[in-house]
Amino acid sequence: MRNTFIARNPSVLVFLAILAVFTIAVTLLSHAYGTGGLSTSFVKTLGKTLCLCLVAIAMDLVWGYCGILSLGHFAFFALGGYAIGMWLMYARTELIVTQSLANAPIPPTEQEVVDAIGSQIFGVVGSSDFPAVWVFAHSFWLQALMVIAAPGLLALIFGWLAFRSRVTGVYLSILTQAMTLALSLYLFQNESGLRGNNGLSGLQNLPGVQAGQDEISVWFLWGSALALGLGYVLAAWVVSGKFGSVVRGIRDDEARVRFLGYSVEGYKLFVFTLTAIIAGIAGALYYPQAGIINPGEMAPIASIYLAVWVAIGGRGRLYGAVIGAAFVSLVSTWFTSGQVPPLNLGVYTVDWVDWWLVLLGVSFVLVTLFAPKGIGGLIDLITDRVTPDRHGADYGPDKGALQEGEGRR
């Protein structure tokens, strides 16, 4: 069975091979395990990029394959980050507090330690009590479970309400965006119990680990690469069989799928929840590399970027999502970090830090208009994939249906 899966999806092997080569190359160029050709901060950028590729795969599953243009998947990504961040902060503060109290004449009681951790973490928002959401923060395993459970449950409840009411197309996109905005605004409040606009910080320090950031950055790169590889295989498997047929059918013509006896709502809910969980895992690996998370991370614009990456990379093909996320986010880092020389037009000097977003917007419009297959379409030049001639007809009546230019013969 394994053989037939690989045979039907040759891109999986190619992808895994490229990912492995990339990971080994970065390791050999890192400060900790190699020549030191790459700075530790760049290794972190690459590790974070792998996480963004993983969340892009989730987006491609839900949008490119199932036709649900969700503008909420970055919220799930950030929720995963918050979940692991709570444990990181708690455990690290606990170590510091225990150390400083160790020299006290009377050994501190357990309650005193917890109180001291609380005032360390929440002093910044003028409080010292642990809110109810921190109940699992002392345990890595429980909090790791929350990485999956928090986005998963939110997606399950939200999706159940939305899909059951048969909200589709642009209305569903607006609804997911509203959910993201509401969540972000809620977390901005100090009362939310997650330190308001300060967010969680110091996440790059792993509690109880003596190694420096040089090593940790490479470990996270490995972890992110592993997660991306597994996520890719999982996604490829999900869309390869009959389940994939049904899901693509829902994208193109959901009424027809219903009359075949498949409950469209159940399938949408499944895909929505599964991709939310993948997004949560990606976020849990991303934010320890970023070091800080705050509610600004889940602003609606982030989820829109996610859709832009997938569109630029090529919707409805998994490697397209990966290419789009990697390419756009790396180029974005390059432009916004001020490394690109300004363009002197004589009358006006284009400073790319300010103009990058305009460039990105224009590229998005151009890709949508002239290259619907995105960057992934370049792969077609070396494979024998041919664009069909359908005289402009989409592949189905639904809003998210595959367009002529995205198809293959």
Next chain:
Amino acid sequence: MSALLEVSGVSVTFDGFRAINNLSFEIGPAELRAIIGPNGAGKTTFMDIVTGKTKPDEGRVFWGEASRNLLKLSEARIAQEGIGRKFQRPTVFEDQTVRDNLMMAVKNKRSPFPVLFWKPKFRDNARVEELASEIGLADALSRKSGELSHGQKQWLEIGMLLAQEPRLLLVDEPAAGMTLAEREHTTDLLKEAAKTRAVVVVEHDMEFVRRLDCKVTVLHEGSVLAEGTLDHVTKNQQVIDVYLGR
């Protein structure tokens, strides 16, 4: 004879327009029936009600030996109960191969988890190939269905309908856009299917209905105007006035 499907006293109104008006209809477990009627007679709305797409304002729809109330079920549940529908325009999944289209339709478990872990068994592959040769697409199994001709898409959809093994087939204008030879083939397929199950064919084309050689129900303004053999209903003065005389 106990009816497989019994529609009784159904009415539905769209923004004040009465699309179906106190309609009653019955069909047995192995019967071929043609429904004819002018545009706007309520033929498509009738199918929408039976398949659960439209909920009627009043009336009841009963199904099977246990007389289940279909109005309480979702479209997907109704399809699982054994009611298959073919739309007027051929609707197949154009981005997918003929094999994938048929495989999706073949009767098997329909909920997400069993489908996710499902592998085609020998029986499923054999069934797909058998259906493909029945609908003349045996050589086209690995082609994208979007590339098929209009008539081939119609057949593929009929094949998908048969793959579902429904007890009742609702077929909306199957002969539209077909050549003469394709029409004959379609007639044979429908007559063959009606030996073991109920088949309701909505059709405009009188020649096609004549070839089906079955009981005919004439709809007009949302209710049944006449019922009987084609010769019987075409002699009916009311039918001539509203439909044939035009």
